[in-house]
Amino acid sequence: MTAPRPPALPVVQFRSRAGSIDLGWGHPHPAALPVDAWAEATRAALRRYGDAALTYGHATGPGPLIEWLCERLGEVDAAAPEPGQVFVTAGASHALDLVSSVLCRPGDVVLVDSPTYHLALRVIADHRVDTVPAPADEDGIDPAATAELIRALTRQGRRVAMLYLVPTFNNPTGRSLPAERRAALLAVAAHTGVPVVEDDTYRELAYPAPAPASLFSGAEPGTVVRIGSVAKSVAPGLRLGWLTAAPPVVRAVTERGYVDSGGGVNHASALALAEFAASGAYRRHVESIRVRYRRQRDALVAAVRAELPQAGFVVPDGGWFLWLRLPDPYDGTELLPYAEAAGVGYVPGRVFFVADGGHRHLRLSYSMFDPETLAEGVRRLAGAYRTAGLSTPLPG
Numbered sequence: 001m002t003a004p005r006p007p008a009l010p011v012v013q014f015r016s017r018a019g020s021i022d023l024g025w026g027h028p029h030p031a032a033l034p035v036d037a038w039a040e041a042t043r044a045a046l047r048r049y050g051d052a053a054l055t056y057g058h059a060t061g062p063g064p065l066i067e068w069l070c071e072r073l074g075e076v077d078a079a080a081p082e083p084g085q086v087f088v089t090a091g092a093s094h095a096l097d098l099v100s101s102v103l104c105r106p107g108d109v110v111l112v113d114s115p116t117y118h119l120a121l122r123v124i125a126d127h128r129v130d131t132v133p134a135p136a137d138e139d140g141i142d143p144a145a146t147a148e149l150i151r152a153l154t155r156q157g158r159r160v161a162m163l164y165l166v167p168t169f170n171n172p173t174g175r176s177l178p179a180e181r182r183a184a185l186l187a188v189a190a191h192t193g194v195p196v197v198e199d200d201t202y203r204e205l206a207y208p209a210p211a212p213a214s215l216f217s218g219a220e221p222g223t224v225v226r227i228g229s230v231a232k233s234v235a236p237g238l239r240l241g242w243l244t245a246a247p248p249v250v251r252a253v254t255e256r257g258y259v260d261s262g263g264g265v266n267h268a269s270a271l272a273l274a275e276f277a278a279s280g281a282y283r284r285h286v287e288s289i290r291v292r293y294r295r296q297r298d299a300l301v302a303a304v305r306a307e308l309p310q311a312g313f314v315v316p317d318g319g320w321f322l323w324l325r326l327p328d329p330y331d332g333t334e335l336l337p338y339a340e341a342a343g344v345g346y347v348p349g350r351v352f353f354v355a356d357g358g359h360r361h362l363r364l365s366y367s368m369f370d371p372e373t374l375a376e377g378v379r380r381l382a383g384a385y386r387t388a389g390l391s392t393p394l395p396g
């Protein structure tokens with residue numbers, strides 16, 4: 001007698017609740033994942049490189065990918081990095097983990113933006129450092145106040161290892177740090193010696209204007225490490241990203257034991273990405289997903305304006321997120337069970353802050369769903385407002 005089949009083991013990170021429209025996940029739209037083009041890129045890499053595609057890869061990443069990355073960053077940023085400034089990683093999360101390993105020692109202080117990508121806070125915390133919010137307002141980090149904080153911490157004998165932020169299409173706000181603050185922050189990094197870790201993961205998702213120049217492109221050598229990824233521009237399952245940094249940082253990362261032992265990260269996928277780029281598929285793909293995500297953003301914005309007119313937000317110029325401010329007395333964490341009961345999910349603003357903050361906010365992601373589903377999700381959210389029984393129900 002054959003035993004009953006056990007339930008299938010999970011394949012993906014995403015967990016859907018039956019009937020729910022979960023606007024909490026920052027995952028790509030399934031139709032935006034280039035399954036066929038990737039299969040072709042993989043075949044092309046195997047044809048071109050043969051056994052070299054399947055052996056241990058060069059430590060910093062395969063040359064063809066690094067060359068293309070430099071060229072592409074030169075197109076979508078103010079300046080191209082040099083090949084010796086690039087290290088290919090298994091995504092931006094891995095890049096942040098590597099950079100933290102190289103820059104941080106247990107007990108150090110790491111300054112972070114508020115609000116900022118909540119899972120980066122987890123990656124940084126793994127390095128047994130104290131995460132401290134850099135002073136920030138609605139426009140992002142305040143460079144002068146941050147310099148003051150660094151001086152105060154240094155006077156207290158604390159070592160400030162690095163400052164992490166997502167200055168371009170921030171997760172969760174979708175906003176970008178204004179140009180004057182970028183320049184001032186670079187001056188702070190140069191004067192204090194505290195390296196800036198710039199998470200540039202959303203650079204390619206600009207609607208419609210080009211993304212602002214990165215901090216890295218305008219920085220004095222050695223003051224900024226930029227991390228990037230193809231998770232949003234191609235597919236997160238590839239686990240491919242990069243860091244661009246001064247050669248000593250690249251060397252320090254390259255010399256880590258596991259790179260010495262295992263060679264370049266995700267070598268076969270990295271070569272397939274080089275083929276995906278060389279064939280023109282990358283360029284076509286990014287153009288098409290810009291159109292898609294812009295349409296999805298517009299649909300979410302229109303639905304929020306129609307259904308939740310009292311909620312405040314700034315229309316993002318890129319990325320995947322809308323950062324809503326709820327009217328008094330709504331609290332994003334308290335509203336969540338009502339939203340879930342109404343069949344819609346989101347991420348409460350609270351989790352994007354290391355100190356107290358974000359109570360009135362919530363993050364909606366427009367990446368995963370078609371315009372009609374996004375509109376239905378917002379209708380459900382508006383219904384949740386009404387049933388929450390808080391004292392200032394919204395009209396309609």
Ligand SMILES: Cc1ncc(COP(=O)(O)O)c(C=O)c1O
Binds near residue numbers: 090092117166236
């Ligand atoms: C700002 C930011 N950095 C990094 C990541 C993770 O990137 P990766 O999948 O390349 O590790 C995300 C994903 O949501 C993100 O929003």
